[in-house]
Amino acid sequence: MFNYKFKLIIAISLFFSQLISANASVKININIEQPEHHLALVELKFERVNKNHINFHLPTWRTGRYQTLNLANGIREFSAKDSYGNVLSWEKTDKSTWQVQDTENKKIILSYQVYANQLAKRTRHIDDSHAFLDSSSVVMYSNVSRGLAHEVQLIVPNEWRSFSGLETGANEHQFIASTYDQLVDSPIETGINEHHQFSVDSRQYELVIWGEGNFDSAKMVKDLQILVKQSKHIWQGYPFKRYVFMVHATSGARGATEHVNSTIIQRSRFKFSTRKDYLSFIAVAAHEFVHTWNVKQYRPQGLVPYDYQQENYSSLLWLVEGSTSYLQYQLLLRGNLMTTDEFFTTLAKRITAHRHKPGTTSQSVAQASFDAWISEGGDYGNNHSVNIYAEGFLASWLLDFDILTKTALSKSYRNVHNLLYQQHRLPKSYQEEDVLNILEQITGEDYQAWWQENIEGTTGIDFRLLLAQAGLEMSYGKNINDESSTKSKVWTGLKTKPNTHGLSVSSVEKNSPAWHAGMTTDDIIIAIDGLRLANKEIENRLKDFKPKQSITITYFRRDKLRTATVQLAEIPKNKLKIIPMAKANEKQKAFFKVWTGVDFPQKK
Ligand SMILES: [Zn+2]
Secondary structure, three states, X not given: OHHHHHHHHHHHHHHHHHHHHHHXXXXXXXXXXXXXXXXXXXXXXXXXXXXXXXXXXOOOOOOXXXXXXXXXXXXXXXXXXXXXXXXXXXXXXEOOEEEEEOOEOXXXXXXXXXXXXXXXXXXXXXXXXXXXXXXXXXXXXXXXXXXXXXXXEEEOOOOOEEEEOOEEOXXXXXXXXXXXXXXXXXXXXXXXXXXXXXXXXXXXXXXXXXOOOOOOHHHHHHHHHHHHHHHHHOOOOOOOOEEEEEEEEEOOOOEEEEOOOEEEEEEXXXXXOOHHHHHHHHHHHHHHHHHOOEOOOEOEHHHOOOOOOOOOOOOOHHHHHHHXXXXXXXXXXXXXXXXXXXXXXXXXXXXXHHHOOHHHHOOOHHHHHHHHHHOOOHHHHHHHOOOOOHHHHHHHHHHHHHHHHHOOOOOOHHHHXXXXXXXOOOOOOEOHHHXXXXXXXXXXXXXXXXXXHHOOOOOOOOHHHHHHHOOEEEXXXXXXXXXXXXXXXXXXXXXXXXXXOOEEEEXXXXXXXXXXOOOOXXXXXXXXXXXXXXXXXXXXXXXXXXXXXXXXXXXXXXXXXXXXXXXXXXXXXXXXXXXXXXXXXXXXHHHHHHHHOOOOOOOO
């Protein structure tokens, strides 16, 4: 009898909690009445909770950027009250937590001011022409409210229009998210914008551009239409019905961030018109679009669910970022948005960068992934770390060629990503073991040793061997097959930038001549062989010297005059080129075709 009663009580309370949760939502007003001062007033209304105090948090990072950010620093004038207007006491218990007292069975209303002037971080930016709001930097959550629907009402100047990957509500400035997680992964762009729409494979797409610049939006729409069609070469199915490309054409901001069914791409306003600039724009769009599957649909275990209060560790971020960089070219090549020559230029640049990246002997891509949260660029970073994007790209390339070879071209790295999508979609996640299992599943071979060598190890890459599989070779000459006549120039390993007093050293490549001579960053070079570097430029001056010659560099180190003797080395004078082999055989041509989706380039 007791047991029966107990069960009944549980059933009734479950019924009521479901009743509440079916309709329960967090109502958010974001009032942007003083955009010129980058300010917004935020009001949040929460449902009743049976707790005597509630911790409300703002995230300490935002999705897509694996770094902690001081988001809570932009919050002022916080207050809490109940639905009758009674003020509730509160205190901050850590940098991003506001603890509100006496909340038992009350509807809580929070209000606070947000300062939004972080354009380049793609978190929050408000000015007199627009607002970009990534809600992780604007809207607070509690552990109870995180799973509830969120309804956002923007109060913005009359002439503004609002856009987001979220569904709109009762008016064009109202958006509905099914959970807090969806809200923070669906930024809102509101303001005076250019807006385009198109439809491909019954999916709706939008292009929203804020700012003026030298872009040709008709061309962007045309090419984005081609781009989004190419995903079928990697994944079966779309994880969205609507997708929004948001573009900021501005100054002082560059980069892009992926979101669940949208992306925000920032570029200098005049970096759209030349072929090189345009190619870089469309490549970024491809990168972010690949993320719609890779990381927004399947994610390494350490990132599921997101912990918004601390670092989310994973040794697989190289697969999240580097593989996305690798797969972006699959979309670009297959859609003819990039020529094979342009692809070869990219590969050559990546190989050259790898060869001048001493950090590849100090850190594996797995270690770099885990430490992404504390990674820093600069001289030490270049000499002793790897980048999950650049080296993750190369690891993905190696893996792709290994799979193509082992399966006699019947499977590729694209199949790995489709299987991750089919088998490990959210709310599931994947671990290294799952990737290894998929690799074994499609090749029939064990990948433990390969993984240890290439992902957890720091083994060098034989690019000559790699390229030859696809009928390609490297050349430093002006003409095809000019490798033997490689011309060289002297090399110090120094990178410098002009400074009031001379040339300030910005980096010294590890094991280069300048490194062995003891030179370091922030040394200020003033003379070579006793003569002042009048033009604050070193390259032209070095043309007068030959490899193996020694030069004396005079420089200041913390205001003290010093000299160093540097024995010059040599590097190829011309940029590395990748070219099709003149005598590529049918096997190599077939390999190229399966790899890129396009025909082996004809001899010119
Ligand atoms: Zn990315």
